[in-house]
Amino acid sequence: MTLIENQQNGLTADLFRAIEGAQLRDISDVDINDVINKYIYNQIAEQPSYVEQYKRYLKQRWDVYDIDFSQDYKDWHENMTEAEKSSFLAIASGFHHGERQVEVELPVFMLGGSEDQKLFISSQIEDEARHTVFFDRFYHEGVGLEGDLMEVLDQSFEWVGETFIGPFGLLAYQADALLKNPDDLKLRVQYATNYMLWIEGVLAVSVMQITLRYARQHKVLPGYYAGFTLTARDEARHVQAGLRFLTEAIEQDPTLIREVHDTLRTLLLMSSTSSQYVAYEPIGWTRDDVQAMFITQLVRKMDLIGLELPPDLAGMVQNISADNAIGG
Amino acid sequence: MSRVFTDQWAADVQARLSQGFTPQDREGRLPDYWEWIDTASSTFSGVLALGAVPVKGDDLDAGEFVAIRIAAGAVQEVRVITPSEARDSDYLLVGTYESWQKFLGGYDAARTVMYRHLQLHHGNLLTFFNRVYYWIQLLSLLHQVPSEVVVRETAAA
Numbered sequence: 001m002t003l004i005e006n007q008q009n010g011l012t013a014d015l016f017r018a019i020e021g022a023q024l025r026d027i028s029d030v031d032i033n034d035v036i037n038k039y040i041y042n043q044i045a046e047q048p049s050y051v052e053q054y055k056r057y058l059k060q061r062w063d064v065y066d067i068d069f070s071q072d073y074k075d076w077h078e079n080m081t082e083a084e085k086s087s088f089l090a091i092a093s094g095f096h097h098g099e100r101q102v103e104v105e106l107p108v109f110m111l112g113g114s115e116d117q118k119l120f121i122s123s124q125i126e127d128e129a130r131h132t133v134f135f136d137r138f139y140h141e142g143v144g145l146e147g148d149l150m151e152v153l154d155q156s157f158e159w160v161g162e163t164f165i166g167p168f169g170l171l172a173y174q175a176d177a178l179l180k181n182p183d184d185l186k187l188r189v190q191y192a193t194n195y196m197l198w199i200e201g202v203l204a205v206s207v208m209q210i211t212l213r214y215a216r217q218h219k220v221l222p223g224y225y226a227g228f229t230l231t232a233r234d235e236a237r238h239v240q241a242g243l244r245f246l247t248e249a250i251e252q253d254p255t256l257i258r259e260v261h262d263t264l265r266t267l268l269l270m271s272s273t274s275s276q277y278v279a280y281e282p283i284g285w286t287r288d289d290v291q292a293m294f295i296t297q298l299v300r301k302m303d304l305i306g307l308e309l310p311p312d313l314a315g316m317v318q319n320i321s322a323d324n325a326i327g328g
Numbered sequence: 329m330s331r332v333f334t335d336q337w338a339a340d341v342q343a344r345l346s347q348g349f350t351p352q353d354r355e356g357r358l359p360d361y362w363e364w365i366d367t368a369s370s371t372f373s374g375v376l377a378l379g380a381v382p383v384k385g386d387d388l389d390a391g392e393f394v395a396i397r398i399a400a401g402a403v404q405e406v407r408v409i410t411p412s413e414a415r416d417s418d419y420l421l422v423g424t425y426e427s428w429q430k431f432l433g434g435y436d437a438a439r440t441v442m443y444r445h446l447q448l449h450h451g452n453l454l455t456f457f458n459r460v461y462y463w464i465q466l467l468s469l470l471h472q473v474p475s476e477v478v479v480r481e482t483a484a485a
Contacts, residue, residue, distance in 0.1 A: 101442070157439060165438040165464060170457045172444045177453060190454070266454045273364035273461070275357040 011038040019233065024062050027226050032212035035229060036205045040236040041304075047244045050120035053237050057123040060237075062230050064133045069223040072142035079220055083282035089143075090278045092211050093159040095204065096135040100153060101168045102195065103128035105175040109191055111182035113245075120241055127234045134227045142224060166270035167199050189249050189256045193263040196242020200235050201301040206293050208232045214283040239301075246305045261310060268316035294320050332380040332428045332477050333394035333408050340473045342406035345396065349465065361461065368459040369401030376463070377409065377417035379449065380428050380477075388414060388449070391422065396466075419451030421463075429477040437467040 011034070019039045022030050048056075076085065106128060110121040136152055139145045145152045174191045181187060208228060215225040250256050280290055295317055302309060309317060354362050376398065381391035393414040397405040414420055423431070427445040431437070440446055441464060448456060456463070 097442075157436070165442050166457065166460060169438075169442045169460060170453070172442060173448050173453055173457070176444065176447055262454055266457050269458050270460060273358075273361050275361040275461075277358060 010034075011042055015039075016042060020056075020060075022230075022233070024066055024226060024230065027229050028222060030229055032209060032216065032225075032229055032232060035232045035236065036209050039233070040205065040239060041300075042236075047247065048240060050114075050116040050241060050244075053241050054120045054123055056237055057120070057127070057234075060230075060233060061126075062130075064130045064137065064227065067134070067137065067223045067227050069137060069141035072138065072221045072223040073144065075220040076142050076144070081282065083279065084214075084218075087279050087282040088211060088214070089156070089159040090276075091207060091280075091283075092135075093156045094164050095207055096139060096156050097153055097160055097164065098168055098199065098204075099128060099131040099135055100149070101171065102199065103132050105171050106195070108175045108178045108182065109188065109195070112178070112184070112188055117241075117245065120237075124238050124241070127238070131231050131234070134231065138224050138227070142221065167194055167203065167267055170194055170266065170270075171199065185249060185253065186256065186259050189246065189259040190263045192242050192245050192249075193260045194267065196239060197246065197260075197301050197305075198264070198267050198298075200242065201239045202294055202297045204235055205232070205239075205297055206290070208235075209293065210280070210283065210285055210290065214285075217284065243301065243304050250305065250307070257307060260305075260307060261313060264309075264313055265316070268313060268320065272316065272319040291320055331392070332425060332432075332475070333378070333392050335408055337473065337475055338394050338406045338408050341394070341396075341470060342403065344469055344473050345403035345406060345466065348402070349469075353465070353469070365462045365465055366401070369398075369462045372401060372459060372462070373399045374418035375416075376466075377414045377420040378446075379414055379420055379422040380425050381422060382425060384424050384447075388422075393420075401462075415450070417451075419456055420449040421446040422449045423447065425477060431467075432470060432475040432477055434471055437464045437471075440467070 015034060016039065019030055019035055080088070103125065106121065106125050110118050110125070113121060132149070136149050139152050139156055145155045147155065171191070171194055174187065174194060178184070178187050178191055208231070212225055212228055212232070215221040246260065250260070280287060298317060299309070349362070349365070374397075376396045377393055378396070379388065379391045379393045381388070388411040391411060391414075393409045393411060395405070395407055395409045395413065395417060396403060423440075423446040427440070431440050431445060435445075441460070446467075
């Protein structure tokens with residue numbers, strides 16, 4: 001992406017520098033909308049190399065244990081309404097589990113990568129582990145759950161509808177299949193379509209916007225805002241590298257487009273229903289807002305890998321359920 | 329001797345699964361979700377096999393199996409099968425005896441899949457997930473059937 005295109009996207013040089021170099025102490029000044037809708041697309045068309053992304057990782061790595069959740073605890077127990085907390089948990093808990101899930105399922109994808117890709121994925125695994133700890137600390141120290149990591153996950157699962165099993169259950173089983181055939185490019189493309197395009201490129205960035213915009217506008221949960229905004233910046237690297245992988249794989253073998261479409265077909269089918277109603281209004285969103293955001297993110301990511309949605313998938317996109325999409 | 333899938337248990341499971349999802353089963357979840365499941369199940373005819381092995385990754389010959397034969401979403405038969413028959417099933421979900429003990433003891437079916445306590449040994453991954461909520465709810469019905477999983481000391485070690 002050229003400078004002119006960046007500016008058209010609203011990403012000025014000053015804004016880019018502010019996000020790119022932000023540390024934990026000043027990340028609260030960054031608007032999550034700028035990270036998700038502008039920064040993440042910076043230079044994405046130029047497809048930064050895996051080594052360049054690894055260098056960015058080294059500069060942007062943050063210490064999850066430096067976050068202070070004391071104000072989050074106070075906000076959670078004194079300043080947020082029950083409706084706000086219920087909506088927040090219904091949306092955020094999916095990624096409490098999701099971060100742990102991607103941390104566990106990613107190593108197998110590294111096995112079949114190029115040497116440069118392995119280098120970058122090693123950093124991505126560390127990112128995901130840190131994000132897992134971030135959520136664990138938030139649920140412990142902000143919300144007030146007790147127990148070890150898995151016990152806290154078990155407690156937050158009550159806010160995760162079983163429909164969340166869709167993309168993350170699929171990822172677990174894809175990882176099993178890859179473990180048997182780590183170099184199978186079809187399996188790798190299916191895996192990357194789920195993980196990097198859908199889970200990170202659509203699900204994650206959408207969930208981030210919902211809860212982070214609420215926290216920013218209501219001036220609550222500063223620890224959550226700081227940590228999850230830094231997480232969003234990490235995800236930008238992951239999405240960019242994942243889309244690079246998909247683009248190169250499709251260039252190498254255009255028949256792999258079918259794997260992308262077939263995987264998306266399954267993901268969209270799983271996302272066309274919901275088992276629980278999720279109230280977005282208490283935290284300032286509408287169902288139409290959320291659905292539109294998912295559709296926008298998906299179409300944008302497909303555009304970046306140079307693929308159009310075939311008619312049947314385009315029709316399925318319109319049936320994405322806002323509840324299911326965030327794991328409600 | 330480890331036993332998960334006895335003939336009596338299979339008969340009890342068949343009696344329960346053949347009833348389908350009752351209004352009580354459907355309580356607490358949106359109608360749209362059940363419509364999705366009804367549609368997904370109605371287009372499936374084949375065999376879902378369940379398997380138990382002593383240790384994760386064990387050869388199937390070391391395990392025991394049960395087949396759930398389904399026709400257009402209706403469970404027709406549940407019976408104990410051989411490893412050879414299990415290999416011929418459309419989908420085979422395999423777990424260790426300990427996984428089955430935990431699951432049949434009431435552990436959540438969604439987490440059982442998501443945390444791969446049961447693994448898909450074979451079968452098309454994407455078509456399996458095209459019906460994933462059906463499989464989850466079908467597995468959940470097993471919680472309603474009394475069972476007693478015996479775990480060998482060697483398997484538990």
